[in-house]
Amino acid sequence: QVxxxxxxxxxxxxxxxxxxxxxxxxxxxxxxxxxxxxxxxxKGLEWIGYIYYSGNTKYNPSLKSRVTISVDTSKNQxxxxxxxxxxxxxxxxxxxxxxxxxKIPVNGFDTWGQGTMVTVSS
Amino acid sequence: xxxxxxxxxSLSASVGDRVTITCRASQGIRNDLxxxxxxSGKAPKRLIYxxxxxxxxxxxxxxxxxxxxxFTLTISSLQPExxxxxxxxxxxxxxxxxxxxxxxxxK
Numbered sequence: 001q002v003x004x005x006x007x008x009x010x011x012x013x014x015x016x017x018x019x020x021x022x023x024x025x026x027x028x029x030x031x032x033x034x035x036x037x038x039x040x041x042x043k044g045l046e047w048i049g050y051i052y053y054s055g056n057t058k059y060n061p062s063l064k065s066r067v068t069i070s071v072d073t074s075k076n077q078x079x080x081x082x083x084x085x086x087x088x089x090x091x092x093x094x095x096x097x098x099x100x101x102x103k104i105p106v107n108g109f110d111t112w113g114q115g116t117m118v119t120v121s122s
Numbered sequence: 123x124x125x126x127x128x129x130x131x132s133l134s135a136s137v138g139d140r141v142t143i144t145c146r147a148s149q150g151i152r153n154d155l156x157x158x159x160x161x162s163g164k165a166p167k168r169l170i171y172x173x174x175x176x177x178x179x180x181x182x183x184x185x186x187x188x189x190x191x192x193f194t195l196t197i198s199s200l201q202p203e204x205x206x207x208x209x210x211x212x213x214x215x216x217x218x219x220x221x222x223x224x225x226x227x228x229k
Binding site for chain 1: 154156158164165166167168171172177209211213216217218219220221222223
């Protein structure tokens with residue numbers, strides 16, 4: 001059973017860059033799509049974007065100008081960078097695996113990490 | 123963006139009750155919809171995919187139906203471990219969007 005674990009700083013200053021990594025264990029990062037989702041405290045879920053193991057990406061337009069998702073297949077990891085953060089970016093950030101079929105993402109998120117809280121504050 | 127509207131936003135129910143949650147899409151999404159359960163302080167867990175397919179390991183009291191713009195999640199007999207918040211997710215069009223959530227509480 002594949003497992004995902006998020007890691008990174010829990011506190012980021014306003015205007016700086018939020019950087020998180022998701023490590024995939026008990027499974028290969030190859031052949032799947034991998035995604036980031038966030039949830040502000042007490043609020044709902046927002047899809048940030050995904051990356052295919054080959055490097056192709058898709059982002060939420062609401063964040064596209066500030067987001068970069070990358071993959072390192074040699075380390076079985078993928079990463080999120082969100083620049084110019086503000087207090088509105090304070091949230092629990094989840095990484096998740098996306099089902100696929102014939103190189104197309106289907107059926108949403110079948111496996112999630114436990115999530116990591118990131119607070120934006122000076 | 124496709125808006126996903128869940129109803130109700132919250133409900134109170136007793137153990138053994140039949141519970142129904144609805145998710146409406148602002149435009150047709152075929153059956154590109156999933157249902158997720160989130161318990162307090164935990165990551166969401168997929169219950170249903172492709173509108174009506176039960177995720178492996180999920181109890182059969184959970185079921186999903188619908189296509190196009192209206193979808194339903196039904197819990198046939200509510201159990202103590204089912205008290206949680208439920209979200210629908212559409213992955214038909216970008217950006218993928220979630221419903222606002224339905225909190226199921228103990229009556």
